Amino acid sequence: QTNFVVTGLSAAFLLYTRSAGVLYFTLGALLCSATVKLIKRAIRQPRPVVEHAAGKRKVSYGMPSTHSATIIYYATYIPLACAKLPIHPSLPANSFVTRVLPVLIAVPYGYVIAASRVWLGHHTWKQVVVGGSYGAALAAVWFELWIRGGHAYGQVLEREANGYIDQIFGRA
Template sequence: MSTGLPLWLKLLDQTSKIVTTLTAAVLLYTRSAGVAYFVTGAVLCAALGKLIKNAIRQERPLQHSGRKVTYGMPSSHASTCTFFATYITMACLQLPVHPALPSSAMFAPVIVLPWTFMIVISRVRLGHHTWPQVAAGTTLGACCASFWFKLWMDDTAGVKTTAWEVEGMVRSWLGQ
């Protein structure tokens, strides 16, 4: 990371750490099966992105950072953060706020959507990806989130019912 970068780009270059920490905090705080399901979907989307990336093997923009060479198509950051933004927005529009969270949590898209936009832009500005690579990542993330959310809403294969049963068992085990 170059020291000549604007502060906002330096911060956005640390997105993985920030998002992982915030996600873990929400999961641990709510102990929600729905949040665990969401996190599982995000991890699966990231894994699918890595598989596609290794199949396509398109190089990143030329970098002289000395970092290990990895492929750039699709952008993993773009796919994962777009998964987050899409899923969170759909959840806020169609699901009740989890009881452990304040009612203001329904306004999460007001923060998540612009943050995602900034992350996607930063991947190109930082020289990590090209525009087509972040466009592919964004498309992958939106498609994965839409599919994953539909599975939850339709209770496909009893996924939602099972998750709620597991959440109830965990809560009783924890004495809540």
């Protein structure tokens, strides 16, 4: 399942970097998913009628696509972060590894996953486009909030959290 892979990679990256920026990014992805689910319940547009394995039909609403919104959030935020944010000290200074490679992975992966929602019969193109548009817009706004002041709070949070972790594990 894509959501387990993406969530697992996000959690691993957060634990590796201990970065407030990565935490903020991840919270944005969770916000994206949660708000799309609320919108989906308000719109109540059904999914396409497709019989899946064993004749089971998925019974839930389809507009907008939560998977598409969240994965396009990633595919939008990651290039913005790679282009505009300083490289976190826990990451390699190699600009290809930190600035280019994440974009080369996230963008095509995001769009293929979004399109697969239609190919697999889970959503219509309209549901995927609306979901993806929502995810892209939220990512742009969320990123803008970070660069317009959120990062200052993040630096304090990160410094305090890392100090606390270092105390626990005896690193000084």
